[in-house]
Amino acid sequence: MTVWLVVAVVGTATIAFKAAGPLLLGRRRLPDQVAGLVALLAPVLLAALVVTQTVGGDNRLVLDARLVGVGAGAAAIAARAPLPAVVVAAAAATAVTRLLT
Amino acid sequence: MSEEVRSYRDGMRAVLAIAATVWFFGASFGLLARSSxxxxxxxxxxxxxxFAGSAQFAVVSILGTSGGAAAAIAAAVLLNARYVPISISVASLFHGRRLRRLAGAQLIVDESWAISSRGGGRFDRRLLIGAGLVLYAAWVTGTAxxxxxxxxxxxxxDLGLDGAFPALFLALLVSQLxxxxxxxxxxxxxxxAFALTPFTPAGxxxxxxSAACLLGLRRRPGLRRQRT
Incomplete structure (x- = not known):
């Protein structure tokens, strides 16, 4: 019963979050001031995601093989590798590091 | 070949590699959920x-370790609250009846949103929907x-897939700068994000x-300097 309560509440909340922009704003244009703020959402949230997905844990910093994976990914990016190659390089480096440590 | 066409192709190719990764995570979510x-x-x-991996994993880990429903709900809601600003950023891509917008918006997920981003606050509708459908199918079949x-x-x-996500986000971030x-x-x-990670629950x-976006409020329109 607890499980279904959680599934229902989390599902409903997430559906509402994702629909908030498209339902409430629709095609209306944002005021310029707000548009300037929204334009920064992608770089800001992506940067935050890089940090939390690399060293994030619950209430703690976790330094593990993911760091090496991101390093390999960064090297691939610097070498102008295509996106899939970046993803594969990062996964491979993470897996190998985890295997060796 | 124009840059637009190239980035479109790169995006579509990228989503397949990511979808494979997402599929594996869907499978491990299903496995963990059942064993919990x-x-x-x-x-x-x-x-x-x-349809949001991190929140679902949080729910499983909390319920699996005898945490209560309230804790599981709070963690997942906090994790998914980022979809409010994310959905606002792509709001103009969705049109038609309310039900259609509601359904289409469910394809918004970190990866589809990031892949569809063109920089400067612009997003590509076809990329978002296409990538979202592929990722949704991967996530649900993986779970099954x-x-x-x-x-x-x-x-x-063991396959290092958890190291693949931050690298993907980093690659997409670089194109945003x-x-x-x-x-x-x-x-x-x-x-x-780094400063808060040691002290706060994930999410x-x-x-x-996202408070860093407030930097975008300062500059008045019309004063925009052109730099090439």
Whole structure:
């Protein structure tokens, strides 16, 4: 019963979050001031995601093989590798590091 | 070949590599959920409705370690609160009847949103929908395989897949750093997330980091300097 309560509440909340922009704003244009703020959402949230997905844990910093994976990914990016190659390089480096440590 | 066409192709190719990764995580979610006592149907319903990996993993780990429903709900809601600003950023891509917008918006997920981003606050509708559909199918079928008995697939961590996501986001971030303002805001966002990570539950750092977007409020339109 607890499980279904959680599934229902989390599902409903997430559906509402994702629909908030498209339902409430629709095609209306944002005021310029707000548009300037929204334009920064992608770089800001992506940067935050890089940090939390690399060293994030619950209430703690976790330094593990993911760091090496991101390093390999960064090297691939610097070498102008295509996106899939970046993803594969990062996964491979993470897996190998985890295997060796 | 124009840059637009090239980035479109890169995006479509990229989503396949990411979809494979997402599929494995869906399978491990299904496996974990079932072994944590969530049954078979509930994890599937959750993947089909919530469709957000990190929140679902949080729910499983909290319920699996005898945490209460309230803690699981709070963690997942906090984790998914980022979809409010994310959905606002792509609001103009969705049109038609309310029900259609509601349904289409469910394809918004970190990866489809990031891949569809063109920089400067612009997003590509076809990329978002296309990538979202592929990722949704991968997530739900992965979950189904996981609950049906995904032990044979192994732990996605052994395959290093958890290291693939930050690298993807980094690659997409680099293409976003088009001007000084974006660079400063990204740096500030990363710093906020990093500073909060040791003290707050997962999800909070990302939501707090979005405050860095306030840097975008200062400049008045018309004063925009052109830099090439």
């Amino acid at each position: 006592g969530l049954g078979v149907v509930a994890p599937l319903v959750m993947s089909a409705t919530t 395989v996981g609950v049906a008995g995904g032990e044979a697939l192994g732990d996605p961590r 088009v001007d000084r303002k974006a660079q400063v805001a990204a740096l500030l966002g990363a710093a906020i 909070t750092p990302i939501v707090a980091a």
